[in-house]
Amino acid sequence: MVEQISETIAGEKDVVNTLRSLVDSRVTCKMEFPRNDQSWITLLLEVRNVRNTYHLLVDSVAGFEAVLSGSPDKEVAIEFKDQVGVPCRFNTKIIACNPKAIMASLPEAIYRIQRRKYFRIEALLGTEISFLDGTSTERRKTGVKNYSGGGVAFYLENDRRMPNVGDSLTDLHLCIPEGGKQIRFCIPKAAVRRVEPESSLTGKALCAVEFTEIPGETRNHITSHVFRQQRVIMHRFGNGLRK
Numbered sequence: 402m403v404e405q406i407s408e409t410i411a412g413e414k415d416v417v418n419t420l421r422s423l424v425d426s427r428v429t430c431k432m433e434f435p436r437n438d439q440s441w442i443t444l445l446l447e448v449r450n451v452r453n454t455y456h457l458l459v460d461s462v463a464g465f466e467a468v469l470s471g472s473p474d475k476e477v478a479i480e481f482k483d484q485v486g487v488p489c490r491f492n493t494k495i496i497a498c499n500p501k502a503i504m505a506s507l508p509e510a511i512y513r514i515q516r517r518k519y520f521r522i523e524a525l526l527g528t529e530i531s532f533l534d535g536t537s538t539e540r541r542k543t544g545v546k547n548y549s550g551g552g553v554a555f556y557l558e559n560d561r562r563m564p565n566v567g568d569s570l571t572d573l574h575l576c577i578p579e580g581g582k583q584i585r586f587c588i589p590k591a592a593v594r595r596v597e598p599e600s601s602l603t604g605k606a607l608c609a610v611e612f613t614e615i616p617g618e619t620r621n622h623i624t625s626h627v628f629r630q631q632r633v634i635m636h637r638f639g640n641g642l643r644k
Contacts, residue, residue: 408628410511417455419511420448423481430481432459435492439468445479446502455507457493461500469495477505487631488514513631521549522627525578530555532573532591534564540572548575550624552591552612556605563606568593570610579626586623590614 410419423430424445433440441462449456459479469475475495483489491508498504524545530553531542546554553575557563564570573588591610599606612620 408513410513411509413455413507416508416511417448419483420445420457420507423483424448428481428483430459430479432462432477432479434468434472435476435478436472437468439464441465448507456496457505457507459503459505461498461502465503466498469498483513483631487520490514520627520631521547521554522630523547525630527578527583529576530573531576532570534562534570535568545575545577546607548577548623549627550612550620552594552610554595554607554609557608558605563596564593564608566593566596569613573610573612575623577626579629584626586619588612588615588619 410416424447427444429442429444431440432443441464443462444460445457446460447458449458476492477495478490478492480488480490489511491511493505493508496504496506524547528545528548529542530545531540533539534541543555543557546556548554553573570591570593571589573591575586575588576583577586578584590613592613593608594611595607595609597607597609
């Protein structure tokens with residue numbers, strides 16, 4: 402089974418902001434009781450501040466009260482996908498419910514679950530990679546399509562020699578714009594895993610490589626950067642909906 406990587410969204414402010422963006426975007430959620438197979442598709446309606454305590458209002462669903470009465474801990478799990486498509490989950494306790502809405506406590510944390518080993522993010526304009534191809538001493542430099550802690554996909558001009566699947570690239574330098582500056586990640590070695598022909602949209606071929614030799618600290622820095630970029634996308638999306 403592929404390893405799962407989780408990011409935790411914790412702290413009252415971040416949890417409230419994340420849930421409010423879901424309310425604004427009308428994202429559908431799956432709500433279930435962890436200890437049985439009862440589940441429903443529903444919506445988050447509101448994050449409400451009641452006497453300086455936040456509560457979550459969830460759209461009422463048929464049959465919920467009957468199942469709730471048989472649950473001693475009143476705890477439910479809610480799952481959804483965030484604005485960049487990452488599955489998320491949190492647990493909360495039910496405070497009250499009526500035919501119009503279900504009131505739950507604010508969760509302590511929301512967990513973002515990466516169902517692949519390394520989540521890829523689309524590269525910002527200006528993201529570049531350079532590398533040595535095979536035994537050549539000529540450094541090649543090109544634009545990047547997407548990247549993760551496990552590899553990168555980049556564009557190649559068709560008038561240059563195309564690498565083959567299985568070829569090794571060495572001394573890779575991945576340069577990414579962040580916060581008004583360029584950050585550089587150095588990867589000793591990568592293997593070509595996929596080569597796609599020229600696209601009518603870009604006029605270039607696409608090469609995807611896996612990092613086969615990379616310091617653990619460098620991989621962790623790339624993964625942390627990816628999570629930071631995802632959070633920026635989420636906040637921009639949420640702010641745009643509230644304007």
